[in-house]
Amino acid sequence: MAVYTHLTAGEIAQFIARFDVGALRSAKGIAEGVSNSNWLIETERDGAAHRFILTVFEARTDAADLPFFLSLLDHLASKGQPVPRTIHTRDDANMTLVRGKPAALIEFLPGVSIDDPDEAQAHAVGVALADLHLATRDFTQTRQTSLGIPTCVGMVRDHAERLGEVDPALPDILPDCGASLLESWPEGLPGGTIHADLFPDNVLFVGEQVTGLIDFYFACTGLLAFDLAVTHAAWSFTATGNDFRPSIGRALLAGYESRRPLTQEERQALPILAQGACLRFVATRVEDWFATPADGLVRRKNPMQFAQRLAFYRDRGEAAFQS
Ligand SMILES: Nc1ncnc2c1ncn2[C@@H]1O[C@H](COP(=O)(O)OP(=O)(O)O)[C@@H](O)[C@H]1O
Ligand SMILES: N[C@@H](CCOP(=O)(O)O)C(=O)O
Numbered sequence: 001m002a003v004y005t006h007l008t009a010g011e012i013a014q015f016i017a018r019f020d021v022g023a024l025r026s027a028k029g030i031a032e033g034v035s036n037s038n039w040l041i042e043t044e045r046d047g048a049a050h051r052f053i054l055t056v057f058e059a060r061t062d063a064a065d066l067p068f069f070l071s072l073l074d075h076l077a078s079k080g081q082p083v084p085r086t087i088h089t090r091d092d093a094n095m096t097l098v099r100g101k102p103a104a105l106i107e108f109l110p111g112v113s114i115d116d117p118d119e120a121q122a123h124a125v126g127v128a129l130a131d132l133h134l135a136t137r138d139f140t141q142t143r144q145t146s147l148g149i150p151t152c153v154g155m156v157r158d159h160a161e162r163l164g165e166v167d168p169a170l171p172d173i174l175p176d177c178g179a180s181l182l183e184s185w186p187e188g189l190p191g192g193t194i195h196a197d198l199f200p201d202n203v204l205f206v207g208e209q210v211t212g213l214i215d216f217y218f219a220c221t222g223l224l225a226f227d228l229a230v231t232h233a234a235w236s237f238t239a240t241g242n243d244f245r246p247s248i249g250r251a252l253l254a255g256y257e258s259r260r261p262l263t264q265e266e267r268q269a270l271p272i273l274a275q276g277a278c279l280r281f282v283a284t285r286v287e288d289w290f291a292t293p294a295d296g297l298v299r300r301k302n303p304m305q306f307a308q309r310l311a312f313y314r315d316r317g318e319a320a321f322q323s
Helices: 009-016 063-078 119-135 149-157 160-166 180-184 224-235 246-259 264-291 303-321
Strands: 023-029 037-045 048-056 096-098 101-107 191-194 203-206 209-213 220-223
Touching (some): 009 048, 009 096, 063 101, 063 119, 119 224, 149 160, 149 180, 149 264, 160 264, 224 264
Antiparallel strands (some): 023 037, 037 048, 096 101
């Protein structure tokens, strides 16, 4: 589940009354997600039903970053990208407070997230990611990530003595906590606004069509090819078994390059970028692993899944990205 802040029905009704969206009919806590608290809201206006997502931002989301995230959604929506637009209050604010925490109401998008994508869906995700990169070329706001590779190395190091408690194999996969990546990290690659967390649970489909890109709350200014590497690492392995699916990786890259061809330098950098992408998710998962009780309501994500993917990219090198 991911409802950390338990709002009463009265609090939700008061929140909704700040918007010109009709009368509240229902509010259901959403189980998916791990970062923030989300509700599916239904309202009624002029006899028609309307749906929205209410998000209360929790500890990992810095309130100071919300203007960036929410303006980014509106920028992309205004360019016809499949992202939820923000709903503004009667006072024209896209962000407000609930119980002292920042909260936003955004458009509900149709579609379902896919665990085991087919090639057409992977191709469509590649297209959608490249379109996102192209549509933000004139987005002027910037945000530095709080999860850069040096930070992620430090996060893993903070738990170096206990990595074996997660899995006995983890210390062997990351004997240096990922520090060697810093020596070969590429410089000078094309940058821009990136999603940075485009996992299958953050993409909604109707059939083969992408109807929603959601959860922009790690978006930042970064290397475009790093975003592609994150997406490759998140989509190209089986959800159970963690086996590489080369045809999915190829379809994703082909979809991306059908809109934005990679430079030679970007292509060469993919193996190291993909290892960095995996380290980023190992780092937050390791942190969460030791901060979340094993029997807690929030299901911990296993760091080993991305440690194994990191080892895969390290062993396979450029062959992981060959067409
Ligand atoms: N705009 C939206 N339209 C439809 N469903 C959404 C939307 N935003 C979020 N959801 C649903 O809520 C879930 C959790 O949202 P998400 O933003 O991923 O939360 P978290 O930041 O905690 O990961 C998603 O998996 C999806 O089912
Ligand atoms: N995609 C990350 C988790 C980030 O949480 P989200 O629920 O906000 O997508 C991971 O799998 O570790």
